[in-house]
Amino acid sequence: MDLALAFLTAVAIGAGPAAMGAPLSWHGTFGLGVILGGLLLVRRRRPLLVLVLSAATLVGYQTAGLFEGGAVWPLSFALFTAARSRPGWAAAVGTLTLAYGLAMQGLDAPEALARGGVELLWLALVSTAASSWRQYGRWRAEHQARILQLEQTRLVEQRLIISREVHDVVAHTLAVVGVHLNVAVEALDDSPEEARAALRTAIAVRNQAMTDLKAFVGELRDVPQHGLESVAGLVSQAEAAGLEVRYDSAGDPDAVPAAQALTAYRVVQEAVVNTLRHSDAGRLAIRVQARPRALEVTVTDDGRPAAGFTEGHGLTGMRERVTALGGTLRVDASKGFAVQVVLPLTDHVTGLMP
Template sequence: MSFRSAFAPVVVRWRTANPYALDTALAALVLFAVSLQWMFPDEGDDPLTWHGWLLGAATAIPLIWRRRAPCAAAYAVSVATPAQALHHAPPPDVMYGGMVVLYTLAALGKPWQRRMMLAGWVIGVVVTMQHQSDKQPFEYAFHLMGLGGAYALGVLARVQRAYTTELEDRARRLERERAADTARARAEERGRIARDMHDILAHAVSLMVVQAEAGPVVVRKDPERAEATFDTIASTGRDAMSQLRRILGVLKEERPDGEVTARLPQPSVAALPRLVRQVQDSTGLRTELRTKGEPRPLSSDTEVAAYRVVQEALTNTVKHARASRAVVELDWAEDQVTLTMTDDGRGPATPVGGHGLIGIRERAAACGGSAETGSGPDGGFRVVVRLPVAADREGAFG
């Protein structure tokens, strides 16, 4: 065990103790040191008087309030110490009280208080000792070095306290920033999960509703087609349940620190042909997928976003547009891919749109892209989404 670690509990207990109790103990210790000349009168030739002892006590007792009222305590000791020295019955051997108040002001006082007190004590010591004929030159150096050392220790304590305070403030700021980052990451993850669940459920339920509404008609006219319709409803429901289980499984695998251990494969641009065929087979909506340019690599988040915005646009067409035809176009450029979804139906009831269009804009923005919605050039409704290409993965596609 190191020396520092052994005394660490003592230091902590000292810092957290009652300031009045510590300062009272310090004042008692200084009073004891001042009283040594009376306790051992044969040790020196200086005369001893009760007046001298009272003046010595006056250099110690004000230290009780050295942290509560540092200036007042310093002034009291600064008056009592030269008075005791001039009284010379006995003179102070060591200016204990003076060193304590200089340390205190250097650690706690304002700049002008520190400088004024240090200058006052240096001048006071020199002037006082000039009036005492029996003082030796080395005693000047002894007293001045004692005062200078006490002042230097106070400066070091002040610098150390400021440094510690700065470290604590920085730690608190970092903790607040970490908590804010964690909260923001959780909010983004909740938003992502909410968008995924909305897209999955809205798409699946829309297809199931369309099929269910057509079911009673085809049951009477074409039993074989009715059977295929119900098979489509069941298949769509199973697919939706599978995707929901995947999302819920990711939530269950979340670690205590809020991070996810692993994510199962997410849908990507490669799955768009299957999505378009599924919509056409399930709803009868004539759907076409067109691709222009050479496909380029996308980040995993952008892959998911591209699939989901097409899915949501087609879902909106099925649910609200009353369209007979929809076209999905992928235009690959060097730095971005543009997805355009156009139908021949009607647009949303409001310019902003519902949760689906808002989700499309949020997904595009989260990937560093943009989304535009509005009427198509030949009527109907159009959604245009631009997503960035992963330039750092250039050449990943052969």
Template sequence: MQRPYGFRRKGPPTSFIAIAVALVQVLGTVFAASRQDGARSLDALAFLLLLAGPAVLLLRRRMPVLMVPLTFAAALAYLLAGYPWGPVVVSFAVSLLLSAAAGLRWLAWLGAGSAAVTVLLWSLLGSDESWPLRVSAAAAWAAIFVLLGEGFRRRKERVAEYRRRRAAAEQAERDEYRLTLARDIHDVVAHSLSMINVQASVALHLGTNEPERLRPALEAIKAASKESLAEVRQLLGVLRDDAPLHPGARPGLARIPELVEHARLAGLRVELANPVDPAGVGEQQQEAAYRVVQEALSNVRRHSGAAAAVVRLAVVGNTLQVTVDDDGAGLGGSEPGNGLTGMRERVEALGGSLALLPPDGPRPNKGPNRGLRVEARIPLGTEGTGP
């Protein structure tokens, strides 16, 4: 079952660990004491020492450095007091695991070494002939708990790193989505409002001087505003999560003649040369080409003061080439705005390039109206076809 976003699997709480260890030590020792003869009977001090180790585990969050020495001291005090043998070392073993898991490797290995040395001295002082076996077993078990803690720590680090990468990827995806949406909004609003503004200016002029040409200008304003409202509603639907990012018919090569016709209605002489068959071009490449032509023609009308422009489309090899030439003043010395930045981002996102050049190529300008060429090269990928 998929976990909800933000859910984090955590280990058992420290209080649960302490209670479980206390039950094991107390009940296990009581059971073991009933089968041992000659040992000191369990009294209040014995139970206090049996509970001291588990209680120290509660310091896991606040003072983890005290767990190993205090649990070791509690277990050693219990055994030195002559009480019956039992699972009194469980809290010490758990402290080794928790310390290693918390990154206190030096402390965990120091505790494991201290346990092995203690067992060695205990066996030698007691003249235990099997001391090598006891010492080896104690050292092995202590090392096992430390290594288990190391394993938990490394797993925790891997999980944390995975979560960081996933969060970064999700943030990058959200940023890219917002950037794409911002470009769409700019392309729709800037283009449509620009044309409406130009046509409104024309209509004001014609209303006084040439009334017979007023109706076509008003019809162009109506068509542009209708198209703009439809696209804005679609984008608002995206913001409400009611629609995909590109609902309905996506802008493509088939709609470039509409852009040319709108520019003509705005008073710009525009020629569309070498139209390309949309069937051989992918949807993303088509939309990028459409937005390049849309923004280029919008800039021609708003900034360059051009009278004519030429839009050329061509498939060369595995690349869709889009060029828009005009006879205006170009950028007029101003820096590229959001529209040109958005065009470049769209094209580069598909592995292509976009350049602003003189119409006949990269040569020095010879006058203020040298003109400007917007040239985009968009790789077609596996969806494209050759010429």
């Protein structure tokens, strides 16, 4: 996709003005198209930087008199990408570039004003499209996260049902086997055949119980468990929703017990969902540090402060999980949304199960 957009930008900037009668030269339109198209190859990693560099390049070509084909539309893809995560900055860069382009053409020229009005409308259209795409991406990521949570809830309920069935099978088997063993013991001297029949029945019941238990255990093994390695999937979901995400991981995640790893995953998942639902943030930072005696998880965004913030069911459930493992959870909504969790990895909690 990035390669296709880069090629389309290079061709449009190079051939577009030429189709309108402007001269085509390597140092002019074609060179500008190659530069702006090449910058688009890294637009996902540094969207705002790509937009600023593209705008500076365009302004430079306009100042040198090498390009007069437009002040905004050559930046369309860079503007769209940056507006998804940093709409305010993208609008500011686009407006300043447009104002400079109009000033270069002369504000007293009717043709320049007409062209400026068209490009201003195009800037608004690109910004609106980026905002709509951003909201759609957030809705989609939130929807997927909620579906995953419902699926995990269903799996937990399924495990509870299976555990009850296992309990019933074991209790029934022990009771039946116990009865037949007692019969065998009492009949061993006086009626060996009756004792053998009782033992054969006990063996048959035991074999049937083992078959049922293997089936139940197989179902339990098929239930997926998330850990620290699954955080990368949450990062991808957030990026797909239009957020600029920075993910840092330190330490040895494989050394973290399953209970703490699953809880850390749930913390990050709930924090990402909260950012998508309740924040206008454009950037999200996730940091996971696996220290020798503690696992630290920090999730922050740059959204606006939330007045009168109260914890919902998601944060309450998250706090209960963390507390059950002897950890601490702090939530700060005064500057964006921040969640910090510390889970001890000491001997008295490593054996706990989620």
